[in-house]
Amino acid sequence: MYKFKSKPVLxxxxxxxxxxxxxxxxxxxxxxxxxxxxAAPYQAWGQERSWSVEENTRWPIDEPPTAEKHIxxxxxxxxxxxxxxxxALYAGSMRTDPWVVRIDGxxxxxxxxxxxxxxxxxxxxxxxxxxxCVEAWSMVVPWVGFSLxxxxxxxxxxxxxxxxxxxxxxxxxxxRGLQSRVLQWPYAEGLRIDxxxxxxxxxxxxxxxxxxxxxxxxxxxxxxxxKYGFKSAKSLVRISFVEEQxxxxxxxxxxxxxxxxxxxxxxxxxxxxxxxxERKIGSGIxxxxxxxxxxxxxxxxxxxxxxxxxxRRYY
Ligand SMILES: Nc1nc2c(c(=O)[nH]1)N[C@H]1C(S)=C(S)[C@@H](COP(=O)(O)O)O[C@H]1N2
Ligand SMILES: [Mo]
Numbered sequence: 068m069y070k071f072k073s074k075p076v077l078x079x080x081x082x083x084x085x086x087x088x089x090x091x092x093x094x095x096x097x098x099x100x101x102x103x104x105x106a107a108p109y110q111a112w113g114q115e116r117s118w119s120v121e122e123n124t125r126w127p128i129d130e131p132p133t134a135e136k137h138i139x140x141x142x143x144x145x146x147x148x149x150x151x152x153x154x155a156l157y158a159g160s161m162r163t164d165p166w167v168v169r170i171d172g173x174x175x176x177x178x179x180x181x182x183x184x185x186x187x188x189x190x191x192x193x194x195x196x197x198x199x200c201v202e203a204w205s206m207v208v209p210w211v212g213f214s215l216x217x218x219x220x221x222x223x224x225x226x227x228x229x230x231x232x233x234x235x236x237x238x239x240x241x242x243r244g245l246q247s248r249v250l251q252w253p254y255a256e257g258l259r260i261d262x263x264x265x266x267x268x269x270x271x272x273x274x275x276x277x278x279x280x281x282x283x284x285x286x287x288x289x290x291x292x293x294k295y296g297f298k299s300a301k302s303l304v305r306i307s308f309v310e311e312q313x314x315x316x317x318x319x320x321x322x323x324x325x326x327x328x329x330x331x332x333x334x335x336x337x338x339x340x341x342x343x344x345e346r347k348i349g350s351g352i353x354x355x356x357x358x359x360x361x362x363x364x365x366x367x368x369x370x371x372x373x374x375x376x377x378x379r380r381y382y
Contacts, residue, residue: 082310088333105233116225116276119315120211123192125364126267132195133206135275137349142282143200145250146235146242146303154282157211160241160328163286172232175223182286186272188221189213191256194269196292197239198299199331199363204206205345210290211273216264219305224260228308232256233265248315257292257313257327261372267292267365293362326382330373331363335382 144154168185170176191211199205219231237253239245245252262268269290272279279285284301291298297317317325324338333343345354362369373381 082258093310097213097366103172105182115370116189117278118211118273118276120191120193120273120276123194126194126368127331128195128197128207130207132275133347133349136323137343138206138208139282140279141206141348142200142246143296144235144282145245145247146252146254146302147245147282149247149249155280157243158281158285161236161238161285162241162279163281163302166286166304168247168287168303169305170218170222170307171305172309173225173228173309176221178222180218180221182272185218185287186193189217190258191272196269196290197363198290198296199345199359200296201325201329201337201342203342203345204348205357205359206348209272210269210277210366211276212269212290214266215268215270215289218270219263219308222308224308226270227310230309230312231258231260232305232307232309232313233258233303234305235284235300235309236302236304249320251319252316254300254316255313256298256315257309258298259312259372260308261334262291262369265369265372267368273349288321293365294298305373307352327379328376330369330378330382331359332378333353333359334361335379347377 101199127132127269141151142154143151144158147154147157154266164182166182167179167180168181169177190213192213193210193211195207197205197207233256234272235243235254235256236242258268262270271284271288271290272286274280274283279288284299284303287303288301289299289303312327315325315327318327331342336342342359345359346356347354
């Protein structure tokens, strides 16, 4: 598959990810020397890491992850306000425990699971995925979780199920942004079943080896790495198999700007700006913009799902 080009690590980047890089190099060298088997779970290094996770090397990104301080301080989570700093400032008041996720709709066996039950469904993996926002910036994030398909397989969808709809929490007591009418609440998203079952599609419980911070969508979010960031709904409370294509919150307010598919595509501009390049958050003000890749670099894995579709029409 496509490998992202390495970028030199600037002194300004060296924070918690230097620890991460050191560990990653060690693991790669040790594997090359036959010292350890890649299948063996390793204890994530660094003082602040709290989980032991298995590194998933199926989808490598040969590029250092964005510093943790940027990932947790520059966010889109409109339930807490429209500013990039608002989620870090205000999401602390969201209660994430207890938390129950309902899985229902066109299924034989609807389920309600709490976070502990979900966490036990599969071993946690670290996967470094790029998040490419429709606003033409990106970050490279060491997410922790596992494939969404693991969860979806628990409920046995019926033959009517064609799509999966995702609904996120809407708590007026803790979410000041719900007063705004910019979007329909609760925030809703959707995927076609084949997209939802694709092994790249991830259910995320953490980042940088720790539980998800509230501003990044605690306790449970979606991560669909070949689609624009708005598809990756945060703080999920309900996952429903449905017959009809769901209307996502962004489609509902601006259908000509935000399509259902939202596959990252440098050749299809947003009506108000180009999608050909992106600014990597934390790379410094003098850093060059980088070219945006079709399907965010995952074309080999996912392009086949859209082979018969006109991607200009189904944006
Ligand atoms: N519930 C909810 N999920 C959401 C959003 C939101 O406003 N509300 N914003 C989306 C957008 S536009 C992006 S780019 C990503 C940002 O994720 P991050 O803040 O963890 O980087 O979350 C997505 N998920
Ligand atoms: Mo976004």
